[in-house]
Structures are given as structure tokens and as C-alpha cells.
Amino acid sequence: MKIALSLLLTAILTNNFILCKFLGICPFLGVSKKLNTAVGMSAAVIFVMVLATAVTYPINLLLRANNIEYLQTIVFILVIAALVQLVEIVLKKYMVSLYNALGIYLPLITTNCAVLGVVLLNIDNGYNFWQSIVYSLGGGIGFMVAMVMFAGVRERLEGCDIPKALQGLPITLVAASLVSMSFLGFAGLVDNMFA
Amino acid sequence: MKKFNLKDILIPTVSLFLICAVATALLGMTNSVTEGKIKEVAAASAAEARLRVCENAEKFEEKTDKNGNVYFTAKDKNGETVGYAVTTDDKSYGGKIEVMTGFSADGKITGVEILTIDDTPGLGMNAKKDSFRNEYLGKTGALTVSKSASADNEIQALTGATITSNAVTRCVNKATEIYKNATGGENNG
Amino acid sequence: MAEKKSIGKEFTKGLIAENPVFRLVLGTCPTLAVSTSVSSAIGMGVAATAVLLCSNIVISALRKIIPQKVRIPAYIVIIASFVTIIQLLVKAFVPALDSALGVYLPLIVVNCIILGRAEAFASKNAVLASAVDGLGMGIGFTAALFLMSTVREILGSGTFLSGIKDLLAVFSGDIQFNGFTIPFLNENPLTVFVLAPGGFFVFGIMIALSNKLAERKGKPKAELNGCASCPMASSCALIADGKNCEEADAK
Numbered sequence: 309m310k311i312a313l314s315l316l317l318t319a320i321l322t323n324n325f326i327l328c329k330f331l332g333i334c335p336f337l338g339v340s341k342k343l344n345t346a347v348g349m350s351a352a353v354i355f356v357m358v359l360a361t362a363v364t365y366p367i368n369l370l371l372r373a374n375n376i377e378y379l380q381t382i383v384f385i386l387v388i389a390a391l392v393q394l395v396e397i398v399l400k401k402y403m404v405s406l407y408n409a410l411g412i413y414l415p416l417i418t419t420n421c422a423v424l425g426v427v428l429l430n431i432d433n434g435y436n437f438w439q440s441i442v443y444s445l446g447g448g449i450g451f452m453v454a455m456v457m458f459a460g461v462r463e464r465l466e467g468c469d470i471p472k473a474l475q476g477l478p479i480t481l482v483a484a485s486l487v488s489m490s491f492l493g494f495a496g497l498v499d500n501m502f503a
Numbered sequence: 504m505k506k507f508n509l510k511d512i513l514i515p516t517v518s519l520f521l522i523c524a525v526a527t528a529l530l531g532m533t534n535s536v537t538e539g540k541i542k543e544v545a546a547a548s549a550a551e552a553r554l555r556v557c558e559n560a561e562k563f564e565e566k567t568d569k570n571g572n573v574y575f576t577a578k579d580k581n582g583e584t585v586g587y588a589v590t591t592d593d594k595s596y597g598g599k600i601e602v603m604t605g606f607s608a609d610g611k612i613t614g615v616e617i618l619t620i621d622d623t624p625g626l627g628m629n630a631k632k633d634s635f636r637n638e639y640l641g642k643t644g645a646l647t648v649s650k651s652a653s654a655d656n657e658i659q660a661l662t663g664a665t666i667t668s669n670a671v672t673r674c675v676n677k678a679t680e681i682y683k684n685a686t687g688g689e690n691n692g
Numbered sequence: 693m694a695e696k697k698s699i700g701k702e703f704t705k706g707l708i709a710e711n712p713v714f715r716l717v718l719g720t721c722p723t724l725a726v727s728t729s730v731s732s733a734i735g736m737g738v739a740a741t742a743v744l745l746c747s748n749i750v751i752s753a754l755r756k757i758i759p760q761k762v763r764i765p766a767y768i769v770i771i772a773s774f775v776t777i778i779q780l781l782v783k784a785f786v787p788a789l790d791s792a793l794g795v796y797l798p799l800i801v802v803n804c805i806i807l808g809r810a811e812a813f814a815s816k817n818a819v820l821a822s823a824v825d826g827l828g829m830g831i832g833f834t835a836a837l838f839l840m841s842t843v844r845e846i847l848g849s850g851t852f853l854s855g856i857k858d859l860l861a862v863f864s865g866d867i868q869f870n871g872f873t874i875p876f877l878n879e880n881p882l883t884v885f886v887l888a889p890g891g892f893f894v895f896g897i898m899i900a901l902s903n904k905l906a907e908r909k910g911k912p913k914a915e916l917n918g919c920a921s922c923p924m925a926s927s928c929a930l931i932a933d934g935k936n937c938e939e940a941d942a943k
Contacts, residue, residue: 309772310855322596323596323597324759327888328888329575329725329890330720330721330722330724330725330888331721331725332719333797334721335590335723337720337913339715345635345899373893376534377897378530378534378776378780379527379530379733379776380774380776380798381531381775381776381779381798381801382527382769382772382775382776385768385772385801385802386765388882389765389768392779416717419804420800420802421721421803424798424799424801425795425799426801426856428795428798428799429792429795432598432599432621432794432795433598433599437600473903473904474751474896474900474902475913476903476913476914477896477899477903477913477914478718478896478897478899478900478903479896481892481893481895481896482892482893482895482896482897484896485889485890485891485892485893485896486889487891488888488889488891489756489884489889490887491888492887492889495663495666496778497598511761514759515759515761515762517765518757518758518759518761518762518766519759519762519765519769522754522758522766522769522770523769526769526772526773527773529773529777530773530776530777533776533777533780533781534780537783539779540785541780541783541784541787544783544784544787545787546789588735588853597755616759619791621794621886623886624728624729624848624849624886625728625848625849625881625883625885625886626883626887636778646795663883684885
């Protein structure tokens with residue numbers, strides 16, 4: 309339990325996927341303009357991250373047993389792509405309300421580096437099945453926290469008088485820099501809580 | 504209703520399958536070429552690290568203690584044991600950290616090498632610097648990390664990277680345990 | 693002879709006018725993540741360029757064979773294969789680069805520059821043009837990484853090209869040159885520049901500068917407008933509302 313909680317908090321706060329590991333920057337900059345799209349996108353990411361981890365973990369065991377771990381990247385990206393399509397079809401057919409909320413974001417997630425990233429990091433860090441699931445969940449929630457916070461920051465930016473040269477993308481990145489700096493404050497938190 | 508057209512399904516499936524087959528064959532070929540080389544490189548870098556942590560060592564013998572921990576005894580050119588090298592790992596800020604610790608025959612730490620680390624550049628990554636690793640030299644027993652190393656068994660933490668400093672120290676302490684068990688066992692037997 | 697001229701153009705457009713990082717705002721994740729040191733930035737740039745060149749050539753060569761319906765999965769397979777080949781080669785011959793890039797090396801697969809060029813260029817153009825386009829875009833990516841990492845490494849670590857020895861070891865093990873140390877900054881580095889906030893900040897300033905230059909030449913600003921700047925967007929949208937399949941059925 310302690311390990312699970314520490315993993316979860318690490319992934320959400322200290323090692324936030326977007327703000328510390330730079331995974332999933334495109335949606336972070338692209339889809340964070342409005343709060344509700346930010347939430348929808350993040351929910352889809354959490355869903356796919358956990359599902360992808362659950363599916364790729366046994367596949368990796370299979371690859372390892374056959375000594376063909378070098379096929380990891382190619383197999384995982386295909387599995388994730390197929391999974392996203394499958395989830396989309398299933399949701400469309402059986403859970404229409406959920407599909408309406410998440411559906412449009414799903415195809416964009418195939419090439420989201422946070423999803424492939426979390427799967428590869430779980431293996432690199434040698435987590436077992438449940439640890440992997442918890443870490444992915446944490447990574448997804450961390451993604452959501454960063455997206456939602458940043459959407460708030462951007463809404464405030466709208467009404468500001470920004471120097472001409474910085475208008476648009478540059479000021480967004482500078483704002484991201486400040487949000488990321490605030491997350492540095494969490495650095496010692498988890499270690500001290502569970503030490 | 505849409506009419507079911509076999510050709511529409513078959514052609515994409517077959518061509519995708521062919522692409523996958525060719526890709527996998529290519530990867531298999533690359534792997535067969537590089538596999539040996541990758542192992543060689545890993546073995547060479549481990550051997551190099553062992554030489555760095557144990558001075559005066561000529562060759563190493565791999566051993567396993569009763570708990571299943573692997574360690575190396577360092578022998579000089581006359582075949583005398585001059586030290587030990589132990590690799591341990593722990594969890595650090597960015598993930599797994601692997602540290603190799605060298606001990607002299609009388610149990611003093613003769614070297615600390617960071618083998619794997621994935622921490623923040625500029626903070627945790629400073630653990631690789633000599634100034635930090637040299638703090639461990641000559642120490643014995645269980646070590647602790649503090650902001651200002653005053654006592655003998657204290658290691659001064661890296662600025663802004665207490666977590667990494669702790670992780671390295673935990674690795675070194677684990678290595679000390681393995682070393683103690685190993686040498687204790689040898690003396691008894 | 694008209695073709696020759698345009699091939700030169702395909703090459704140079706990736707460097708400045710359509711620089712993938714500063715103008716098209718693609719591949720931001722690796723740009724931010726590995727630009728903490730110039731050596732790893734160069735390594736990443738070269739690795740991504742190699743993948744981009746190879747995948748562009750193969751995808752262009754197969755563009756008439758790959759069925760429209762499965763082209764995205766087919767591109768992904770081709771790109772992933774080249775990434776894995778590069779990954780294995782790096783592990784075998786430049787192990788230092790493998791540990792420096794870590795998870796970002798396999799993540800070249802999802803670098804949108806590569807899939808983007810496959811979809812936007814290689815699938816529509818001849819092999820030679822695609823190769824040149826890939827090379828130009830790759831070099832543009834490398835140059836952008838080089839610029840970013842130069843600023844970040846000098847300010848943040850007080851060094852320049854530190855660790856380059858391990859990269860050059862591929863060519864010769866005797867090279868002793870291992871970068872420069874910058875006086876004063878080396879003893880008092882502005883560490884925040886190699887940390888995550890510094891990455892965002894330097895990138896923001898770079899984009900502002902490139903916007904300024906573009907403005908002077910009467911070109912539009914670099915914008916990341918939702919998914920509009922992503923070359924995957926059109927195909928994404930097609931998949932999203934199922935038009936892709938309907939279109940194919942209509943034929």
C-alpha cells in the first residue's frame with residue numbers, strides 16, 4: 309500500500325509526465341485552451357494509459373520469454389494503435405455517452421508519447437503488474453492535473469496585455485515554464501513522506 | 504446495407520501483413536548482428552567499472568553468496584584477494600539507480616561508480632561527479648546523508664538532490680552488507 | 693532541369709523557412725527533453741534524421757503499393773522498424789548515447805515530425821524528393837536542438853559539448869577532446885536552465901525570436917493551434933468521424 313501510494317504521488321507530482329518528463333507536450337500546448345476539452349482529453353489519456361499498460365505487460369512477458377525483447381517498440385506501438393481503435397468501436401457501440409465525451413480525443417492519443425512512454429518506463433523501472441498499473445494511473449492523473457491547471461493559467465492569459473513579440477505560443481511556453489517551476493517544489497515531498 | 508467485399512478487406516490485410524513480416528525479418532537480422540556486440544559492450548563497461556573501483560586488481564572472480572547476491576572478488580597478479588566489487592540498485596528520483604561499490608581487503612570503500620541513473624540533469628546527475636563519489640572513499644560501516652557532513656559516517660548531500668544522495672548511499676550500504684556477509688562467510692568456512 | 697532546382701528547395705526549406713521545431717512546432721517533446729546537453733541533442737538529432745531519411749525513402753517507394761485504408765498503421769510499422777534498428781545500433785556502438793537518451797530514443801517512433809513528413813510529403817512525392825525532404829527536415833531538427841541545447845548547457849551547466857568524447861568514440865577511441873568549460877558559469881551554473889522550467893522558457897524565447905525574424909520577412913507567426921499544425925490532424929479527423937472507411941467504401 310505504501311509503495312503504491314508513493315508510486316502514485318511520484319507520478320502525479322514529483323515526476324509529472326508533462327512538466328518534468330516532457331511527455332505529451334503536443335496535447336498540453338494544443339488542447340489546453342479550454343477547460344472542458346482539457347478534462348476530456350486527459351480522461352481519455354488516463355483511460356488509454358491504464359488499459360495499454362494492462363495489455364502490454366503480459367505481452368512483454370511473452371516477448372521476454374522468447375528472447376525477442378528488441379521487438380518491444382514496434383509491438384507496443386501497434387498494440388496501442390489497435391487498442392485505441394478497438395476502444396473507440398466498443399464505446400461507440402455500447403457506451404454512447406462516454407463515446408461522446410472521449411471519442412474525438414481517442415485517435416489523437418495513438419501517437420501521444422505519454423502513452424508509449426509510460427509503457428516503456430514501466431518496463432525500464434522493472435515494476436510488477438500492479439505497480440505498473442498504479443504508475444500509469446498516476447501518470448494519467450498527473451497529465452490531467454497539469455492540463456487542468458494550465459488551462460486555468462491560459463484563460464487568465466487571454467485578457468493580459470502581452471508584449472507583441474511574445475504573443476501566442478511564446479507566452480504560453482513561458483507560462484508553462486512557471487507552472488513547471490511550481491512543480492519543482494514537490495521534489496522532496498514523496499521521499500520525505502515515505503522515508 | 505453495404506455490400507461485403509472480400510477484396511476490400513483482403514488486400515489491406517495482406518499488404519499490412521507483408522510489411523510487418525518484412526519489418527520483423529529486418530529487425531531479426533539487425534538484432535543478430537548487434538546482439539553479441541551489445542552484450543560485449545555491457546560486459547566491457549562492467550569490467551571497466553570494476554577496475555576503477557578496485558585499485559591494484561588484475562582479475563575478478565564472480566561469486567554468489569548464500570542469499571543469492573552476486574559479488575566479485577578482486578585478485579592481484581599473485582592471486583591474492585585485494586578487494587571486492589558489489590553492484591546494488593535502489594529507487595531514485597527518476598527511477599532505478601545502479602551503483603557499483605569497491606571494497607579493499609580490509610573493508611574500506613575504495614570506489615563508487617554510478618552505473619545507471621536517470622535523474623535530473625544539473626541536480627541528481629551531479630552524483631556522477633568525482634567530488635560526490637569521492638566522499639565515500641575510505642569509509643566503513645553504515646553511512647547516512649546530511650546537509651553538512653560532520654561525522655565520519657556522514658555523506659554531504661548534493662545541493663538540491665537529497666533524494667539521489669540518499670539513493671546512492673542506500674546502494675552503498677546494501678553493498679556493505681553484502682560485503683560483510685561475504686567476507687564473514689569466507690572467514691568462517 | 694526544373695526538377696533539380698526544386699530538389700534544392702526541398703532541402704533548404706526544412707532548415708529555416710519550414711524548420712520543424714521553430715516554425716512548424718513539431719517534435720516538441722524530444723526538443724525539450726534532450727536539449728539539456730549539446731552532446732545528447734546532437735545524438736538525438738542524428739538518430740532522428742537517420743530514421744526520417746530511411747522512413748521517407750521507404751514510404752515514398754511503397755506509396756503506390758500501400759493501400760489507403762491501412763496507410764497509417766503501415767507507416768507506423770515502417771517507422772518503428774527503423775527506430776528499433778537505430779536503437780540496436782546505438783546500443784551496440786554508442787552505449788553512452790543510449791543511456792543519455794533513455795526512453796526518448798524509442799520514443800522517436802511517436803515523434804510527429806517523422807509521421808508528419810510521411811503523411812504530408814513522402815506519401816505524395818517521388819523517392820529522391822522525399823529523401824531530400826527527410827534529410828533537410830532532419831538537419832533542421834538537429835540544428836534547432838543544437839541551438840536550444842547550446843543555450844541551456846552553457847547557462848545551466850557552464851559547459852559546452854561536455855561528454856562529446858563518448859559520441860566521437862564511434863569514429864575513434866583516441867579523441868581526448870571532451871568539450872569546453874565556461875569560466876565563472878561552471879562554478880556558478882544557473883541550474884534552472886537545465887531543469888524542466890528552463891526548457892520551456894528557452895523554447896518560448898526561441899519561438900519569439902523566430903517569430904520576430906519571420907515577421908520581418910512577412911511570414912506568419914509559428915502557432916500551435918490545437919491540432920491544426922499537426923500534419924496528422926487531417927487523417928486523425930478522418931478516422932475520428934469514420935469518413936476514412938466511408939470514403940474507401942464509396943470507391
